[in-house]
Amino acid sequence: MVEPRAARPTLRFVDEYCEWYAPLFPEVRSFEAFKYLHVGMISELKRKTLPAIAKAVGLDNEQGLHHLLTKSPWSVTRLRQIRLKLILKLLDGQAVILLIDETGDCKKGKHTDYVKRQYIGNVGKKENGIVAVTAYALFRGMILPLSFEVYKPKERLKAGDEYKTKPQIAAEMIRELLSLGFRFELVLADSLYGESKVNFIRVLESLNLPYIVAIRSNHGMWLPQDQEVTCEPWQAFRRTFSNGKTEVRYRSEIIYGKRRTVRYWLLTTNPQTLPDNSTTYVMSNAPEVKLDEIGDRYGERTWIEYGLKQSKDALGWADFRVTHYKQIERWWEIVMSAFTMVSLFADAFNRECPLSHQIFAQHSWWNSQRGWKHLLNNLRLVIEPWIALNRLKPWLEVFEIPSFIQGFIQLIQRMQQFYCPIMHDLLLRRVLFNSA
Secondary structure, eight states: OOOOOOOOOOOHHHHHHHGGGGGGOSSHHHHHHHHHHHHHHHSSOSSOOHHHHHHHTTOSOSHHHHHHHHTOOOOHHHHHHHHHHHHHHHHTTOOEEEEEEEEEEEOOSSOSTTOEEEEETTTTEEEEEEEEEEEEEEETTEEEEEEEEEOOOGGGOOTTOOOOOHHHHHHHHHHHHHHHTOOEEEEEEOHHHHTOIIIIIHHHHHTTOOEEEEEOTTOOOOOOTTOOEEEOOOEEEEEEOTTSOEEEEEEEEEEESSOOSSEEEEEESOTTTOOGGGEEEEEEOOTTSOGGGHHHHHHTTHHHHHHHHHHHHTTOTTOOOOOSHHHHHHHHHHHHHHHHHHHTTSGGGOSOOOHHHHHHTTSTTOOOSOSHHHHHHHHHHHHHHHHHHHHHHHHHHHSOOHHHHHHHHHHHHHHTTOOOHHHHHHHHHHHHHHHO
């Protein structure tokens, strides 16, 4: 029996991360394509199309990458399970803040599954497009992608599909994440979910999950005839942002008859004018959240907007060129995987910085600030020589310059010193465990 060849290496930190998923791919070429997509997605390519990624990673064409999305026999479900299991290992039993939101992308035509004219949040109006409900986690200032599921409009259902509202989809995702072992100290969502009393709020309450959700300004409740709605006097508070900056904001508690377990607030930047873009009505059943923390805690919901923006702008969430949802789902899950790979470099998961990273930090463009985008920019510096050589190879076949090639190879070998400490440690422990 002929032993299958080993997968071609890329960069050490990519190879070590992707090794967790190697058993999913029966074909070595599919596993290589999986790694290539991770490199391409974190690269500086403006559009993460398969032809552009193929050139960046040194392939003659994009057929192998396309095969991974369309025909290769691997399971999205299993990939997600492994990725979430890895995140659970990182969290080590600690709770996270769960962020729920939907994201949409404009798509022309009607051939792409589940595309129709519907509200697309990033353009702020109805357009022809595809929408997915997403779940991200916030942990010690770092964003982690958890799950997603496409929203299937009634008009575009296929045989065997079941129509579910976005709040229903979100509730099912939360149940699944809890069953895997995730713990949530707080759930944050916008008014689409806050106004879904039956399909979302009751589910959170049945699961004993504390929440702060937005509600509409005309949110209503049934009250006895002898009770009325009152608003407490405005109180100024200092809203603290993730970068440490602060701004003065105002809050007023809205009391429906009498105070209950669930409480309501109006948060704004200006209590006189109540500007639409900076005024929010919120509802909460989180007893551990102090009154002074309501504004800051609900403000953490903007982290999911940050995560969605990075998925789209930096990793190519909407750059798929396939029309069947099973293939789109594969693309989205690999984007989630690439996002997770970058998040692993956060200080929250790494207790020490190895000497090799100190050497790399001498690069004049190295950024020592915290934040997911800063981590991504540093990783882009590390993969740059490898991608540059792949782009130059066609010219080096025309003009042979052996010393030039050798210099590049030596530089790339130096790049292989760079690794993710927690990923390397987890991989080592997994190997030792499997060999025991």
